Amino acid sequence: MKIAVPAEVDLGEPRVAATPDTVKRLSALGATFAVQSGAGLNSGITDADYEAMGATIVPTGADAVAGADVVLKVRRPTESELSAYPRGALVLAIMDPYGNDAALKAMADAGISAFSMELMPRITRAQVMDVLSSQANLAGYRAVIDAAEQFGRALPMMMTAAGTVPAARCFVMGAGVAGLQAIATARRLGAVVTATDVRPAAKEQVESLGAKFIAVEDEEFKQAETAAGYAKPMSAEYQAKQQALVAEHIKKQDLVITTALIPGRAAPRLVTAAMVSSMKPGSVIVDLAVERGGNVEGSQAGYITNVNGVKIVGYLNVPGRIAASASQLYAKNLFAFLETMIDKGSKALAVKWDDELVKATLLTRDGAVVHPSFAPKVEGAVQ
Incomplete structure (x- = not known):
C-alpha cells in the first residue's frame, strides 16, 4: 500500500x-510513503522529518504519485496533476x-476515487475526521489575530498612570465553529464581545463563552436550524x-x-x-466568507479594503495563515478517515464502499461522478 504526498x-x-506523526501511524498499518521534496516546508516540516x-x-509530484494506491492532498488535484495519477487510486x-x-x-475521467473531506457527515464517529471544523476553528482564532494586527488600539482595558484605555468592542457574526473560536480568542485578548447567529442553539454557546447574544428572537428564529446543525436561509421579513x-x-x-456560510x-x-460607513474610522472588519462572495459589501478576496478609515480584511485561505497548526489537524483528519479503509x-486497503x-x-x-448531489442528471429518469 503506497501513499503519496505531493506538494x-x-x-x-x-x-x-x-x-x-501521521506518516508514522500509517506506516505502522502497512503503508509506505513517497513525499515530494519540500512538501512540508511551509508548515515547518523538513524532508528529514519525514525521512526519520x-x-x-x-x-517531483509525478514521482510521488507513480504507482500510488492513495494520494493525500490539501486541495483538489488539477488536470495537469491528474495526468500522472494511477487509475483506481484513492485521493483524499x-x-x-x-x-x-x-x-x-x-x-472521473482520470479514473480516480476522489473523496471530498468537507462532505464528511457531522456524526459522532466522524468528529475526528471533520475537516471543516478543524480548519474553521483555526480560522476563527486567526481572524481575531488579524483584526488585532490591523486595529490601531489595544484590545484589553488598560489602567495606567497616564489614563485608562477602554476595552475594544468586538462583534462576531455567525457562531459556528469559527465564530465560537473567534469569541473565545477575542475574550482572551480582553475585548468586550457580542455575537449573533440565526440558530437558536448558538445563544447558549455564545453566552457560555462570556459574550452577549444579539438577535431578533421571534418564532422564525426558533425554527432556524437544520437537523444537521446548519443555519437555514431566513425569510426576507426576518x-x-x-x-x-x-x-x-x-x-x-x-x-x-x-463567519456565515x-x-x-x-x-x-x-x-x-451603509453599516460599514456607520462605523468609526480605525474600525476593522474581517470577512471569513470572502472566498464565497463575502458577508461584507465591499470586501475583496485577497485584499484589505479601506472605506473611509474602516478596514475590511479579505484574506484568502485563513487556516493557511497558521499553516503548521492547520496541517497538524488536517493530517490527523485524513489519517482517521483513511484508517477506516485499511484492514x-x-x-492492505479494504474500502467498505x-x-x-x-x-x-x-x-x-470507476470513471464516473457517483455522488448523488453532483452526478449528472439522466434525462427522463424517475426522481
Whole structure:
C-alpha cells in the first residue's frame, strides 16, 4: 500500500496533507510513503522529518504519485496533476465540489476515487475526521489575530498612570465553529464581545463563552436550524428585522468578524455598505466568507479594503495563515478517515464502499461522478 504526498501546486497553499506523526501511524498499518521534496516546508516540516519516520523523499509530484494506491492532498488535484495519477487510486482532499462540474468530470475521467473531506457527515464517529471544523476553528482564532494586527488600539482595558484605555468592542457574526473560536480568542485578548447567529442553539454557546447574544428572537428564529446543525436561509421579513438590529449595534463596534456560510450557496450578505460607513474610522472588519462572495459589501478576496478609515480584511485561505497548526489537524483528519479503509490484519486497503462515511464523501469512482448531489442528471429518469 503506497501513499503519496505531493506538494501543493497552488502557490497560496502552505498546508500539507501529512505530518511525521501521521506518516508514522500509517506506516505502522502497512503503508509506505513517497513525499515530494519540500512538501512540508511551509508548515515547518523538513524532508528529514519525514525521512526519520520512514518516508521516501522524491523530487517531483509525478514521482510521488507513480504507482500510488492513495494520494493525500490539501486541495483538489488539477488536470495537469491528474495526468500522472494511477487509475483506481484513492485521493483524499478538500475538493470544493460545488459549482466545479468540469473539475469533477476531470477526476472521473482520470479514473480516480476522489473523496471530498468537507462532505464528511457531522456524526459522532466522524468528529475526528471533520475537516471543516478543524480548519474553521483555526480560522476563527486567526481572524481575531488579524483584526488585532490591523486595529490601531489595544484590545484589553488598560489602567495606567497616564489614563485608562477602554476595552475594544468586538462583534462576531455567525457562531459556528469559527465564530465560537473567534469569541473565545477575542475574550482572551480582553475585548468586550457580542455575537449573533440565526440558530437558536448558538445563544447558549455564545453566552457560555462570556459574550452577549444579539438577535431578533421571534418564532422564525426558533425554527432556524437544520437537523444537521446548519443555519437555514431566513425569510426576507426576518432578515430585515435582524438587519435593523445589527445596523444599530454595529455602529458602536471596533472589530467585526463575519463567519456565515451555507454549504453549496453564496455567502449571505450580513454587513451592508451603509453599516460599514456607520462605523468609526480605525474600525476593522474581517470577512471569513470572502472566498464565497463575502458577508461584507465591499470586501475583496485577497485584499484589505479601506472605506473611509474602516478596514475590511479579505484574506484568502485563513487556516493557511497558521499553516503548521492547520496541517497538524488536517493530517490527523485524513489519517482517521483513511484508517477506516485499511484492514488491520492484512495491512492492505479494504474500502467498505457501503460505509456511510465513504458514501457521503465519495465523488468519483470507476470513471464516473457517483455522488448523488453532483452526478449528472439522466434525462427522463424517475426522481
